[in-house]
Amino acid sequence: MKVQVCIIGGGPSGLLLSQLLHLQGIDTIVLEKYSRDHVLARIRAGVLEHGFAKLMREAQCGERMDREGEIHHGFHIAHDGRLDRVDLHRHSGGNSVIVYGQTEVTRDLYEARDRLGGNVVHNAEDVTLHDIASDAPYVTYRAGDEVVRIDCEYVVGADGFHGVSRRSIPNDVLREYEKVYPFGWLGVLSRTRPVSPELIYVKHARGFALCSLRSQVLSRYYIQVPLTDKPEDWSDDAFWAELKRRLPDEVAGRLITGPSIEKSIAPLRSFVAEPMRYGRLFLAGDAAHIVPPTGARGLNSAASDIYYLYHALIDHYRKGDDKGLDGYSERALARVWKAQRFSWWMTTLLHRFPDRLPYDDQLQQTEMAYLLSSETAMRLLVENYVGLPF
Ligand code: APR
């Protein structure tokens, strides 16, 4: 089989790119290791910046997001027993974010691919990249006993942090930057009314917490926990009690609790792989970079890669212009590092760090006081949270 672009990974990055390219008449195949049900069972952050939302609409996938997603003009920061509001609308000159679960984004993308008859292969085992440094790359995968070969012009590695694509770049070319935080987030999803219609990020001496939501009847809460904790260590009661301890009294008093319908621990990690292009292979999304979830930059960082790659491939196929492809890695990485900076800053501002110097605690307090007293500092936060331009 022969296609123009072979995309590895059927997460949001791979699906969005294949949908956008299909609409431009560029032929793709998506190879996904797992079943659709498995991919749609993953629960991830749910805040979309306007640039990502625009790309979803351009891909003709924005209808349900616009109907069911909630537009948020602000969020809150709880600290020292009080609650301060961050006004996204005011400090960004009219921008906002959309609260809409990433699982729903992925579901909409799959449905769009189905509608157009897009080629998405599930349960593609042993995906292997070949000759990516040549002009004739190809990819093989196994379906049962059969090995299938896909000849292509370009390979896009959108197979997430644990995928094979990044590992196909030779060791003497690939540079990796990593920071692992000494804690994780324990997340609970519950069919309860959210404690606040807007998100609350909580800085507390016992550790960070976050009150988020998927809709007005579905809540998502997180608390910072040591990496040694397991979800089984936390009964629902213990989770709610700890969350309440970290919330200002007035908020804790109106928290509605209920049985958890999902409970998991996510470690916090920052990671960047450079370059994002090697020969005919282009990396996109989590395959090349990971951020801690504070600030919800993960999906939004993937979106800028897809935007650059999509336009670069159109220029190549329409005009024979390869400037976009040649400049992809540098351009994508410039924005990736800005998302890394912001996620690190927000993580550092809000979490409790074990074994930290009292000096660092004083700086953290000062950072918070400065943020809440300075229009300029607030504008920096908001500009990054609603999304830097692509
Ligand atoms: N072969 C084929 N597919 C693979 C392989 C492989 N060897 N390894 C992983 N995959 C698939 C995964 O099963 C997954 O469905 O690639 C997909 C990658 O999807 P994600 O991990 O969701 O990454 P991405 O699409 O870049 O999404 C961006 O935004 O909020 C963040 O981390 C969050 O997933 C999110 C990301």
Ligand code: PHB
């Ligand atoms: C979530 O709703 O899961 C969520 C929201 C905001 C974040 C992280 C996670 O910063």
